[in-house]
Amino acid sequence: MAGIWVYSEDVALVKQLLTIGREVAGTLNKPVAALTLSEADAADLAAETVYVLKGQNPWPESYVQAIADLAAKEAPDVIFVGATPRGKDLAAKLASILKAGLVTEAFKVSVENGAIETERMMYGGLAVCTEILQGLSLVTIPPRQYEPAAAGKGNVVTIDAATDVPVSVSNVCPIIREGADLASAEKVICVGRGLGKEDDLKIARDLAAAVGGEVGCTRSIAEDYHWLPAETYIGLSGVKVKPVLYLSMGVSGQVQHVAGIRDSKIIVGIDMNENALIFEAADYGIVGDLYDVVPALTEAIKQAK
Amino acid sequence: MANIVVCYKWVLDEQDIKVNPGNLALDTSRAKSKISDYDRNAIEEAVLLNEKDGHKVTGLTFGVAGAKQSLKDALSRGPAEAVWVNDPVAAEADAFVTANVLAGALKKVGNYDVIICGEGAADTYAQQVGPRLAAVLGIPAITFVNQMSIEGDKVVATRKLGDCTETVTASFPVVVTVLPEINKPRIPSLKQVLGASKKPVTEIKLADLGLNPDDLKRKTTVKSLKGYAMTRKNVIYKDGSTAEKVAKLVAELAKEGAL
Ligand SMILES: Cc1cc2nc3c(=O)[nH]c(=O)nc-3n(C[C@H](O)[C@H](O)[C@H](O)COP(=O)(O)OP(=O)(O)OC[C@H]3O[C@@H](n4cnc5c(N)ncnc54)[C@H](O)[C@@H]3O)c2cc1C
Numbered sequence: 001m002a003g004i005w006v007y008s009e010d011v012a013l014v015k016q017l018l019t020i021g022r023e024v025a026g027t028l029n030k031p032v033a034a035l036t037l038s039e040a041d042a043a044d045l046a047a048e049t050v051y052v053l054k055g056q057n058p059w060p061e062s063y064v065q066a067i068a069d070l071a072a073k074e075a076p077d078v079i080f081v082g083a084t085p086r087g088k089d090l091a092a093k094l095a096s097i098l099k100a101g102l103v104t105e106a107f108k109v110s111v112e113n114g115a116i117e118t119e120r121m122m123y124g125g126l127a128v129c130t131e132i133l134q135g136l137s138l139v140t141i142p143p144r145q146y147e148p149a150a151a152g153k154g155n156v157v158t159i160d161a162a163t164d165v166p167v168s169v170s171n172v173c174p175i176i177r178e179g180a181d182l183a184s185a186e187k188v189i190c191v192g193r194g195l196g197k198e199d200d201l202k203i204a205r206d207l208a209a210a211v212g213g214e215v216g217c218t219r220s221i222a223e224d225y226h227w228l229p230a231e232t233y234i235g236l237s238g239v240k241v242k243p244v245l246y247l248s249m250g251v252s253g254q255v256q257h258v259a260g261i262r263d264s265k266i267i268v269g270i271d272m273n274e275n276a277l278i279f280e281a282a283d284y285g286i287v288g289d290l291y292d293v294v295p296a297l298t299e300a301i302k303q304a305k
Numbered sequence: 306m307a308n309i310v311v312c313y314k315w316v317l318d319e320q321d322i323k324v325n326p327g328n329l330a331l332d333t334s335r336a337k338s339k340i341s342d343y344d345r346n347a348i349e350e351a352v353l354l355n356e357k358d359g360h361k362v363t364g365l366t367f368g369v370a371g372a373k374q375s376l377k378d379a380l381s382r383g384p385a386e387a388v389w390v391n392d393p394v395a396a397e398a399d400a401f402v403t404a405n406v407l408a409g410a411l412k413k414v415g416n417y418d419v420i421i422c423g424e425g426a427a428d429t430y431a432q433q434v435g436p437r438l439a440a441v442l443g444i445p446a447i448t449f450v451n452q453m454s455i456e457g458d459k460v461v462a463t464r465k466l467g468d469c470t471e472t473v474t475a476s477f478p479v480v481v482t483v484l485p486e487i488n489k490p491r492i493p494s495l496k497q498v499l500g501a502s503k504k505p506v507t508e509i510k511l512a513d514l515g516l517n518p519d520d521l522k523r524k525t526t527v528k529s530l531k532g533y534a535m536t537r538k539n540v541i542y543k544d545g546s547t548a549e550k551v552a553k554l555v556a557e558l559a560k561e562g563a564l
Pocket of ligand 1: 124191192193194195217218219220221233234235236237238239249250251252253254255256257260270271272273276288289290291342343426427
């Protein structure tokens with residue numbers, strides 16, 4: 001059965017992938033199949049076929065060979081994989097076993113003249129590369145790019161999966177996050193190296209409190225200074241945010257950082273250097289010393305509310 | 306003692322690439338090249354492991370003729386020798402092709418126990434070569450690693466995966482891809498830079514790897530590569546007092562419903 005396949009180890013993401021999967025399948029007049037690792041999750045997925053991969057190993061990466069075997073047999077046209085770290089790892093190995101192409105983190109998938117096209121970032125977010133898929137291909141798609149598809153009912157097929165892998169996995173620990181999840185925050189206040197010392201994070205926290213938002217940072221703040229945890233840096237290799245308001249202070253706006261804020265509704269930059277790149281990426285900006293501007297802004301916002 | 310091979314890519318420095326605001330064409334004419342940033346973390350990690358336990362570190366790159374310049378840079382960062390697969394195919398290669406070529410080179414060179422790659426290249430950031438390379442060689446890959454050690458004939462590595470961390474142990478040979486937070490690459494000293502030119506370099510021609518022509522053909526067709534169009538309002542308050550600028554900003558944000 002050729003068609004469009006979707007897979008993620010996270011069922012919430014499977015549902016999001018079904019939205020784009022159904023759209024592409026509709027245009028190409030193909031069936032959709034969903035792959036999941038959990039029987040419990042299979043019941044309400046809106047796909048013609050739902051494959052449940054059942055194996056002994058709880059490590060999602062160990063299912064790659066079983067998925068490859070199934071794909072070799074059923075010959076899908078394309079496999080959409082959720083771009084979590086585990087999903088990207090599995091997709092790359094799967095593409096290699098199947099000798100298939102793989103587009104990483106496509107932000108747009110469409111059908112043009114009967115072929116699937118993808119768009120993704122290049123050069124740290126400076127450029128967009130549009131590719132036409134040829135033959136069996138994989139595409140990884142970031143979480144929350146699509147709304148989840150409505151529930152549906154498919155033909156559930158259970159596959160016995162061999163999951164032997166020559167590695168052992170131990171010490172699985174959740175990462176404890178302080179504060180709310182930046183990726184879903186409505187307001188994000190971002191600090192960069194313009195901040196002189198760690199104590200001055202208070203300036204950002206006060207503004208965040210005034211607007212009801214979360215504090216994030218650039219990679220330099222997390223990885224060079226260690227003032228905030230690595231989970232709070234925003235950008236290409238960090239968190240991607242999509243708030244109503246993103247406001248930065250002392251952030252130069254290098255392309256790799258801006259790649260993580262582009263889905264924000266309103267972008268505001270505050271920087272001393274009027275030529276800072278952040279102003280090219282911003283809707284509004286103030287050229288000035290953050291130590292003057294931000295406390296004044298916090299007060300003005302409190303007044304306005 | 307392990308044979309550590311560290312793979313790196315010679316890429317255009319994106320900071321030197323200009324976007325033509327009219328047609329969004331990329332101007333790379335003034336762009337210099339660099340060792341991809343996260344590959345510098347990979348090299349540093351290999352060198353740190355060597356300094357700790359005594360291993361042999363070899364740098365490996367697949368690149369066009371211009372990548373010759375990268376060898377001295379890479380060797381000044383600590384590897385004992387370098388291998389360069391020199392072919393124009395590298396300019397168009399995707400991760401499928403690159404993984405096939407690197408696997409071919411590793412088989413030709415022979416001894417490899419631990420292969421370290423950066424988590425993603427600074428130009429494509431496709432995050433595929435490491436795990437693909439492992440699959441081509443039929444060995445395990447440990448990806449998203451922020452801590453690693455070599456214990457006997459095993460690698461023990463900590464992966465960081467969004468919402469959790471985990472420890473993965475695998476016997477040689479194994480591919481490890483490292484996150485930038487794993488270390489801070491050193492700036493080579495003058496002595497290291499001078500010493501680099503004395504280290505051995507092996508140049509391999511693609512034809513000598515005996516790869517199938519299909520293994521060298523990229524999988525997707527690139528339809529276009531264009532600058533990202535910034536469509537923001539760009540209202541920047543530059544003149545006036547702080548109070549005036551702040552008042553204007555707050556008024557606009559209120560209108561936008563962003564407060
Ligand atoms: C492959 C790769 C991936 C990367 N991924 C990411 C990523 O995911 N996220 C990320 O953030 N970065 C990333 N980077 C790094 C990125 O290129 C930049 O180096 C980084 O974002 C810069 O951080 P910054 O803006 O805090 O610091 P800087 O670039 O040093 O900017 C500091 C700014 O503060 C301003 N300033 C100084 N003092 C004041 C003051 N008193 N008041 C107001 N303004 C002031 C300065 O004018 C300057 O504009 C990546 C780089 C590479 C190569």
